[in-house]
Amino acid sequence: MIIASGVFFVTIIKTPTSIVKQFNLEKFLPYCLKCSNCQICPVTDFSEDYTPTESFVYDIISSEDPLGNVNLWKCVSCHYCQDVCPFGLSPHNLFMEIKAASYSEGKSPSAVTSLIKSIVTTGRGFGVSTRTDKMREKLGLSPLTSNGAKDVLKLSEITGATKHIIIEKEEEQ
Amino acid sequence: MTKPNLLFTGCLIEVNYPYLEKLANDLLPKIGLGISDRIEFMCCPEPISFRGATDYSWLVLAARNLCLAEQKGANIISLCNGCENTLAQANIMLQNDPELLEKVNRDLAEIGFNYKGTVKTRHFLQAIYEEVGLEKLKSFVTRPLSFLKGASHAGCHLLNPADILKFDDPLDPVVLDELMDALGIEVIDYEGKTLCCGVSLATADDREGSINALKTKLLATQKYDADCLIVGCPFCFKQYDVGQRLNRKRLDEVEPTPVYYYLQLLGLAMGLPFEETSISTHKIKSQAHMALFKGEEA
Ligand code: SF4
Ligand code: SF4
Numbered sequence: 001m002i003i004a005s006g007v008f009f010v011t012i013i014k015t016p017t018s019i020v021k022q023f024n025l026e027k028f029l030p031y032c033l034k035c036s037n038c039q040i041c042p043v044t045d046f047s048e049d050y051t052p053t054e055s056f057v058y059d060i061i062s063s064e065d066p067l068g069n070v071n072l073w074k075c076v077s078c079h080y081c082q083d084v085c086p087f088g089l090s091p092h093n094l095f096m097e098i099k100a101a102s103y104s105e106g107k108s109p110s111a112v113t114s115l116i117k118s119i120v121t122t123g124r125g126f127g128v129s130t131r132t133d134k135m136r137e138k139l140g141l142s143p144l145t146s147n148g149a150k151d152v153l154k155l156s157e158i159t160g161a162t163k164h165i166i167i168e169k170e171e172e173q
Numbered sequence: 174m175t176k177p178n179l180l181f182t183g184c185l186i187e188v189n190y191p192y193l194e195k196l197a198n199d200l201l202p203k204i205g206l207g208i209s210d211r212i213e214f215m216c217c218p219e220p221i222s223f224r225g226a227t228d229y230s231w232l233v234l235a236a237r238n239l240c241l242a243e244q245k246g247a248n249i250i251s252l253c254n255g256c257e258n259t260l261a262q263a264n265i266m267l268q269n270d271p272e273l274l275e276k277v278n279r280d281l282a283e284i285g286f287n288y289k290g291t292v293k294t295r296h297f298l299q300a301i302y303e304e305v306g307l308e309k310l311k312s313f314v315t316r317p318l319s320f321l322k323g324a325s326h327a328g329c330h331l332l333n334p335a336d337i338l339k340f341d342d343p344l345d346p347v348v349l350d351e352l353m354d355a356l357g358i359e360v361i362d363y364e365g366k367t368l369c370c371g372v373s374l375a376t377a378d379d380r381e382g383s384i385n386a387l388k389t390k391l392l393a394t395q396k397y398d399a400d401c402l403i404v405g406c407p408f409c410f411k412q413y414d415v416g417q418r419l420n421r422k423r424l425d426e427v428e429p430t431p432v433y434y435y436l437q438l439l440g441l442a443m444g445l446p447f448e449e450t451s452i453s454t455h456k457i458k459s460q461a462h463m464a465l466f467k468g469e470e471a
Contacts, residue, residue: 042329042369045389047382073377077221077258078329078369083343099225111376112222119223119234123215124184132188139195141211144187148215151284152234158283161230 023097028057031087038081038091043074050074057091060098067102073109075099104164117165120156123149176248177209181238181260181294183253184216185407192451193407196436197252197297203443204305204313206297209247214238217259220330221373224259235263236277239294240286249294254406257296258330258338264294265337296331298405298435299340302348310355314442317357320465321438324361324399325349326390326413328406329369343367352435353403356442365393372412384423387416391427401462402432410434418456431459441466 043050050071063069075095082090102108103116119125128144136143156162178201182194201208217235218224224231238260242249251257267274268290278287295303301310325346332343341348344367350360371386390413394402404410413432417424437450447467452458 042371042386043374043382046369046371046385047374047379048385049379050382070378073222073225074374074379074382075221075225076329076369076371076373077225079333080329080343080367082334096225096228099222100228103226108222108226109376109378111378112226115219115222115376116226119216119218120230124188125216125219125223126184126188128188132191136187136191139191141191141195145213148213148237151237152215154284155233155237155280156230158280159227159230159233161227 022101023061023094025057025061025094028089028094031089032057034058035086037084037086040080040084041075041091042078042080043071043076047071047074057094060095065107066098067105068107070109072098072102073112106164113165116161117167120153120161120165121149121167122146123152176246176293177207178250178300179212179242179245179247180208181214181217181249181251181253181256183251183256183407185411186252190407190410190434192454193252193434193436196434196440196450197250199449200436200440200443200445201250201297201300204301204310204439206250206300206304208250209245212241212245214241217253217256220255220259220262222376231259232263232266232273233277233280235259236267236281236288237284237286239264239267239292240281240288242292242294243289248292250297250300251294252297253408254296254328254330255408257294257299258333260294261337262334264290264292296338296340296405298327298331298349298352302352307351307355310352314356315444316442318438318442319357319359321358321462322361322398322400323353323358323403323433324363324394324397324401325353325366326370326402326404326409327366328404328409329367331406332367349403349405349435353438356438358403358438361394361397361399363393363397363399365390368393370406370409370412372408372416383412383416384420387412387420388424388427391417391424391430394430395428399430401459402430403435403438404432405435407434414456429457431455431457431462 060066060069079092082092180197186193198208218231327346327349331340335343354360368390371383374383402413410432437452440450
């Protein structure tokens with residue numbers, strides 16, 4: 001089926017105006033004509049569920065539930081789409097905005113939530129085990145501490161990163 | 174007066190690959206990039222999911238790390254593409270936008286910090302390329318690794334956004350190739366140099382996509398007869414090395430391909446004993462390479 005760009009406009013405009021407004025899509029609409037340069041996106045090559053039929057913007061926005069669209073979080077922020085867009089649009093930046101909304105509505109994948117929780121509570125994306133301690137000791141490297149973790153948690157709290165996760169406070173006190 | 178450099182290892186290296194931290198500490202000063210005593214940074218933080226979910230907190234936590242370097246009057250040399258990607262982007266945002274800097278500083282004041290914007294951050298490959306330079310780098314090579322046919326993988330987050338990372342042409346990268354050539358490595362030019370490693374797809378619950386990315390890359394390098402992949406990012410390293418082991422059954426058309434982090438090869442080319450590279454701890458090992466790495470010691 002050949003879809004003329006006019007139809008594309010109509011379809012996009014048919015999406016809830018709140019979405020168009022929420023993500024400032026007005027700036028995309030006059031330009032983003034499925035030129036498909038942004039099909040350079042690596043995720044389109046590798047991910048079987050992520051096969052845009054039109055442009056990225058179209059596919060995410062026109063889905064039933066843009067914020068809950070699992071494909072959204074597959075964007076690896078490589079920025080290639082931004083490099084190649086002849087109109088200087090950035091699907092990446094748009095995806096970032098939608099990711100933020102997705103996260104704040106509790107619609108992000110559980111691995112994302114765990115990563116955020118790990119960073120805000122321990123200061124690191126990965127847990128430190130005795131294996132780490134042993135490896136570092138053997139190499140003559142200083143042991144890892146969590147001295148900065150308190151500050152990281154404080155900054156995360158005041159800037160809102162912890163709003164959507166449950167943090168168990170230490171029992172002893 | 175040149176500023177001292179602090180090493181920004183990132184979580185993955187300090188926790189899982191501390192031998193790369195050790196190599197950086199030992200080797201970089203030998204080629205003229207002095208490294209000050211370790212200070213403890215916290216997660217950069219992660220530029221994809223963490224930033225996507227919570228952009229402003231990402232910026233403030235990155236600013237906290239930049240402050241730690243500024244307090245020491247130092248610049249940063251990072252060992253991970255993800256860390257450099259975060260630090261470079263956050264730094265530029267803060268340096269170019271006084272209002273944003275002021276807002277961030279109001280939050281940082283809660284922990285007694287303030288960022289002025291004086292820190293320079295570089296990925297170690299960039300620091301070697303720009304500050305040491307290819308000619309001087311070659312002068313440190315005592316054992317050229319001419320038996321390696323290496324395929325470079327610079328990685329998306331070191332290349333993009335190019336106007337901020339300023340490392341190389343993201344559509345046709347050559348800097349890592351030149352750095353490999355300086356060590357005597359035969360550089361394999363192949364189609365697929367800019368393919369994403371795919372490690373982050375797993376965070377979006379897309380394990381299949383992640384395996385496809387791994388496989389596509391390895392088939393590409395294999396087609397051009399590369400006998401190893403060479404990276405400068407611990408996440409790409411983990412994806413290619415551990416990924417090949419974990420997904421062995423799914424990769425039957427693929428020759429197991431060893432993966433080396435650039436500093437390991439720099440060390441070998443400078444005469445470092447094989448044992449000190451920790452290459453023997455990799456999941457994918459080439460006996461032929463290991464014999465040559467050791468053999469040339471004698
Ligand atoms: S490259 Fe730009 S204009 Fe073309 S489809 Fe992608 S975002 Fe739209
Ligand atoms: S930044 Fe995201 S949407 Fe753009 S090319 Fe990379 S993975 Fe695709």
